Amino acid sequence: MTxxxxxxxxxxxxxxxxKAIDNARTCIALEMxxxxxxxxxxEFRSHLVAAAERGVDVMVLVDSWGSWALPDLFWDALRSAGxxxxxxxxxxxxLFMFRNHRKLLLVDNHIAYxxxxxxxxxxxRGADGELPWRDNALEIAGDEVSQLxxxxxRMWVRAELPIHRVLRRLKLVRIRRVRTVPxxxxxxxxxxxxxxxxPLLPVRKRYVSVISKASSGxxxxxxxxYPPGNIMRALKRAVRRGVRVRLLFSRKSDVPMARxxxxxxxxxxxxxxxxxxxxxxxxxxAKLAIVDHTVIAGSANLDIRSGRINFELVAVVHDPAIAExxxxxxxxxxxxxxxxxxxxxxxxxxxxxxxERISYWLLARADIFAARAELARRMR
Numbered sequence: 001m002t003x004x005x006x007x008x009x010x011x012x013x014x015x016x017x018x019k020a021i022d023n024a025r026t027c028i029a030l031e032m033x034x035x036x037x038x039x040x041x042x043e044f045r046s047h048l049v050a051a052a053e054r055g056v057d058v059m060v061l062v063d064s065w066g067s068w069a070l071p072d073l074f075w076d077a078l079r080s081a082g083x084x085x086x087x088x089x090x091x092x093x094x095l096f097m098f099r100n101h102r103k104l105l106l107v108d109n110h111i112a113y114x115x116x117x118x119x120x121x122x123x124x125r126g127a128d129g130e131l132p133w134r135d136n137a138l139e140i141a142g143d144e145v146s147q148l149x150x151x152x153x154r155m156w157v158r159a160e161l162p163i164h165r166v167l168r169r170l171k172l173v174r175i176r177r178v179r180t181v182p183x184x185x186x187x188x189x190x191x192x193x194x195x196x197x198x199p200l201l202p203v204r205k206r207y208v209s210v211i212s213k214a215s216s217g218x219x220x221x222x223x224x225x226y227p228p229g230n231i232m233r234a235l236k237r238a239v240r241r242g243v244r245v246r247l248l249f250s251r252k253s254d255v256p257m258a259r260x261x262x263x264x265x266x267x268x269x270x271x272x273x274x275x276x277x278x279x280x281x282x283x284x285x286a287k288l289a290i291v292d293h294t295v296i297a298g299s300a301n302l303d304i305r306s307g308r309i310n311f312e313l314v315a316v317v318h319d320p321a322i323a324e325x326x327x328x329x330x331x332x333x334x335x336x337x338x339x340x341x342x343x344x345x346x347x348x349x350x351x352x353x354x355x356e357r358i359s360y361w362l363l364a365r366a367d368i369f370a371a372r373a374e375l376a377r378r379m380r
Contacts, residue, residue: 001142002140002141002142002143002144002145002187002188002189003140003141003142004138004139004140004141004188004189004317004319004322005138005139006136006137006138006295006297006322006325006326006329007113007115007136007137007138007139008136008329009132009134009135009136010040010117010123010124010125010132010133010135011124011132012137013113013115013117013123013135013136013137014040014044014117014123014124016113016139017044017105017113018043018044018047020105020107020111020113021047021048021050021051021105021107022047022050022051023107024051024056024107024108025056025108026056026057026108026109027056027057027058027059027106027107027108027109028048028051028056028057028058028059028105028106028107028108029059029061029104029105029106029149029152030048030058030059030060030061030104030105030106031061031100031102031103031104031105031106031152031155031313032060032061032062032063032066032067032102032103032104032118032119033062033063033066033067033099033100033101033102033103033118033299034063034066034067034118034119034120035062035067035070035074035118035119035120036067036069036070036118036119036120036121037069037070037071037074038120038121038127039121039125040119040120040121040123040124040125041070041074041119041120041121044119045074045075045077045078048060048078048083049077049078049081049083052078052081052082052083053081053082055082058078058081058082058083058084059083059084059085059086059152059156060075060078060083060084060085060086061085061086061087061088061100061152061155061156061159062085062086062087062088063087063088063099063100063101064087064088064089065099066099066100066101066118067087072087086156086159086160087159088100088155088158088159089159089160098195098309098310098311099309099310099311100155100159100310100311101299101300101306101310101311101312102155102193102299102311102312102313103115103116103117103118103298103299103313104148104151104152104313106145106148106149106152109145109146109148109149110141110142110143110145110146111139111140111141111145112139112140112141112145112148113137113138113139113140114137114138114140114191114297114298114299114313114314114315115135115136115137115138115287115297115298115299116135116136116137116223116285116286116287116288116297116298116299117135117137122254122283123135123285126282130282130283131281131282132282133282133283133284133285134250134279134281134282134283134284134285134286134333135284135285135286136221136286136287136288136297136326136329137297138295138297138298138315138317140189140315140317142189144187144189144191147191148191151191151193151313155311188317188318188319189315189316189317189318190315190316190317190318191313191314191315191316192206192298192313192314192315192316193311193312193313193314194300194306194307194310194311194312195310195311195312201307201308203300203306203307203312203314204228204230204231204307206296206314206316207231207234207289207296207302208230208231208234210289210291210294210296210316211231211234211235211238211291212234212237212238213291213292214238214241214243214291214292215241215243215292216243216244216292217243217244217245217246217290217291217292217327218235218238218243218244218245218246218289218290218291219245219246219248219289219290219291219326219327219330220245220246220247220248220288220289220290220302221248221279221284221286221287221288221289221330221333222247222248222249222262222284222286222287222288222301222302223249223250223253223258223283223284223285223286223287223301224255224258224262224301224302224303224306225247225249225262225265225301225302225303226258226261226262226264226265226302226303226304226360226363227302227303227304227307228304228307231302232265232268235269235272235274236272236274239272239273239274244275245273245274245275246274246275246277246330246334247269247274247275247276247277248277248278248279248284248286248330248333248334248337249262249276249277249278249279249284250278250279250283250284250285251278251279251280251338252280252282252283252284253283254283257359257362257363258303258359258363259359260352260355260356260358260359260360261356261359261360261362261363263352263356264356264357264359264360265360266340266345267342267345267346270340270341270342270345271342275339276339276340277334277337277338277339277340278337278338278340279333279336279337280336280337280338281336284333287299287300287301287302287314288326288330290323290326290327290330292323293318293319293320293323294316294317294318294323295316295317295319295322295323295326296314296315296316296317297314297315297317298312298313298314298315299312299313299314300312300313300314303363304363305363
């Protein structure tokens with residue numbers, strides 16, 4: 001039987017991950033976008049080193065773009081203990097626009113942690129005197145978790161493929177249009193992965209499917225939000241069906257351009273009857289959807305980059321108890337948030353409107369155009 005726990009913030013997630021690593025018996029696979037050489041990063045590494053020293057097979061895959069500031073020698077202690085570290089090297093190979101944004105800790109092929117957390121002080125203790133960022137993770141234990149091993153292995157092999165082999169595989173996959181995930185989930189937990197080599201956009205399609213079937217409520221907490229048109233249309237249709245739709249974004253952002261791009265959509269959302277809120281205490285880095293009795297959490301934002309460019313991993317959980325807990329947390333977050341009104345949004349200064357339009361164009365249009373152009377050039 002598969003069990004699921006929703007972990008709120010780093011104060012719950014990191015101790016749980018440390019405990020799982022310390023109890024590992026056979027193998028640990030860590031896949032991470034950002035690892036920082038700070039107190040949190042060093043503590044995480046120490047647990048991995050201890051596991052490797054007692055004979056556990058430890059494999060670490062780190063994105064070279066997301067962790068560009070991390071020196072390779074940071075991992076020397078783990079390598080000396082018998083662990084293996086590999087950099088996701090599309091940046092080095094020239095495909096720097098295509099990043100491994102996935103966050104996964106897999107222990108003994110039986111327990112997995114999937115969410116938005118990177119390994120850095122911002123997510124655990126707080127950095128530079130600021131509060132820790134608001135985020136979530138799912139702890140999933142059971143036989144269904146074993147399928148994530150093959151997912152990790154695919155990314156491990158893909159990380160160091162020469163660029164000509166990456167592009168050749170991409171051509172073959174697009175010609176065959178191979179499905180990497182089943183159309184219909186089995187059990188109460190379903191894993192979805194997306195990325196450069198998957199033309200079927202499974203994460204985006206599942207979001208549209210779940211939203212389209214909503215009957216009572218849709219709550220989205222998103223650190224970055226500039227979604228494709230089909231998701232926007234699905235949200236608007238849900239409101240017309242009488243479904244209450246609430247979107248929670250971050251007032252503070254580590255990527256100001258992303259915040260301006262999201263704010264550029266507020267008018268369309270508010271006019272459609274969708275509630276828009278901004279979280280005030282700290283950076284909201286969550287990628288969480290609660291739709292009736294279904295929860296979606298993982299590394300993927302509802303933005304163009306996560307949908308079409310980055311490699312992402314999410315879990316879809318059908319569980320009334322988990323959905324109720326997630327919705328309770330969402331309600332608590334709203335108490336620390338400000339609701340944006342249409343009149344308030346319309347009264348914003350003209351310079352803000354200019355920032356919104358430019359940012360949205362750069363992130364939702366130019367980014368995908370540049371990625372497609374780069375890929376097309378290299379596939380000739």
